[in-house]
């Protein structure tokens with residue numbers, strides 16, 4: 486049952502690609518204001534899961550909710566309250582960073598300011614550069630700024646800091662901490678234990694399309710008698726996470 490303190494909900498979400506299951510009976514709840522980390526090895530199904538919760542991919546079975554709304558049926562309303570940054574953003578390469586940001590700001594009644602968004606992702610100096618001329622990490626930072634343009638109540642961030650240099654990564658963590666302080670709900674797909682331990686209230690571990698454990702980062706470590714979240718992940722899944730680029 487949905488309650489008013491639930492921001493994002495997955496109930497029995499199931500998806501196969503050409504008969505091969507990618508996500509099986511996914512049940513997940515992210516509370517309002519909570520930051521939840523979704524951890525899993527390559528191919529575990531993280532992107533498929535968050536795309537279904539965001540309404541960008543139709544499940545075979547099950548349902549998703551975003552603040553009580555159906556992300557596919559109530560798409561227009563959900564767009565106003567949910568920001569999504571996906572691993573592979575397809576953006577118009579000929580537009581400059583500033584133009585892209587202003588285009589996205591125009592979709593919302595009360596957007597964040599352009600200067601604030603550029604500052605949040607550390608791209609103030611790149612405002613006049615065309616998107617296609619940016620480095621991969623800078624392009625990723627643009628997609629994060631776009632996800633935040635409409636002051637969303639919740640954000641889904643898929644591998645927020647993969648490919649970012651250490652300074653950009655730290656800055657991004659500070660941005661997430663600022664969002665948390667503002668009460669924004671965050672669903673964070675991550676490969677980085679340090680990131681999850683620093684930012685997340687709770688973690689869900691996905692393995693071969695199924696959630697195999699949920700809990701606080703320290704609770705998971707304790708439960709499996711591990712020394713670190715890294716070790717807990719290996720103990721739970723039998724797989725090591727790849728180090729971020």
Ligand SMILES: Nc1ncnc2c1ncn2[C@@H]1O[C@H](COP(=O)(O)OP(=O)(O)OP(=O)(O)O)[C@@H](O)[C@H]1O
Nearest residue numbers: 502503506507525526527528529530531532533534
């Ligand atoms: N569009 C698609 N068509 C066919 N198979 C797909 C498609 N998208 C994903 N898959 C398969 O579904 C499984 C889960 O993929 P998904 O991208 O959701 O995993 P992930 O945990 O996000 O992986 P990664 O960490 O590598 O990004 C994988 O086996 C993948 O090959």
